[in-house]
Amino acid sequence: MEDLLVIAVGAIFVNNIVLYWFLGLCPFFGVSKKTSTALGMGSAVIFVMTCASAITWPIYTYLLIPFNIEFMRTVTFILVIATFVQLIEMVMRKYQPHLYKALGIYLPLITTNCAIMGVALLNIEEGYSFIGSVVDGFASGIGFTLALLLMSGIRERLEFADVPRSFQDLPIAFISAALLALAFMAFSGMRL
């Protein structure tokens, strides 16, 4: 029980997927201009990341290891994740049209989101158990959403700020991300 808490807090704050691992930066800068879209993207990522962790772990442990084909993990993981995202999209459109309307446009973007693949690989590298992997996937999703929401809040305010011309738009977003990452560095002193 204790371990799961450590994994969760670690994934959300200490080793934040965006600000520590540098994963999922494309959506982090791409869809962080408005809080509402950031929230939509965040929920889609939480959902897919949790499911992807739950799927890739058994595949690696019960399929790739027994057959000694661990080197195939890159190919397998990316295919499984891409297929899975497509599947969710189809199922959601059929049974949950409301949810599909809210999250639908973000789903295709997620396939090439390195955060999903990164978390699947990290679970294997860290040697987590099945439950641990699922918790890590979920918590990493929360961490991503947290970072994205903070960033979108900052960028909404930046719209009204008087930024020097050469710093406008992306450069100032990177500088803000640097300050955000600096703030998150403080969590690394936290040991559970």
Add this chain to the structure above:
Amino acid sequence: MKQLDELTKGVFKYNPIFYLVLGLCPLLAVSTRVDNALGMSLGVFFVLVSSNVIISLFRHWIPSQVRIPCFIVVIASFVTIVELFMHGYAPELHERLGIYLPLIVVNCIILGRAEAFASKKPVFDSFLDAIGMSIGFTLGIVGIALCREALSTGKIAIFGYTIIPTFTPSPSVMMLLPPGAFLTIGVIMALINYRSIRKEGR
């Protein structure tokens, strides 16, 4: 002349990092040291060139509905080759690049070039395009790594050879940490913007 354009557009005009803003994740993560950055560029170079050539060769046979999964399989196979090769011949580099090596597969530059260029253009053009884009990527990542290594360790050493000897007794460790990466790319982008604004004004 036209073909030379295909080569040089990736280096300056449409630099994948500073103009297209693609492939940020490996860029910021492994730019802590110049030799890591060089190792990563080598991996990206191999995968980008081979996948662009293969995809361009088979562009008439890949049905357009399933093209993305096909591209991904081609790219993932080449990434696996790079992984195994580095594991065998440069285990230390393999260790330091860690999960970012398999993550080349989701590097948006590679899938982006496959989709936008290689799936439509002849083989030789795609080959040149890939080389240009990898040179652009290498310039960006090595440039950022140079800034970060110089500021964080006070010297630059590539594969054990000291290029620039220690010039400051108190380097800033922050440049090695994530905030330093964001700061460096932000400032470099602002400088590029500044240059193009100056050019317009003239």
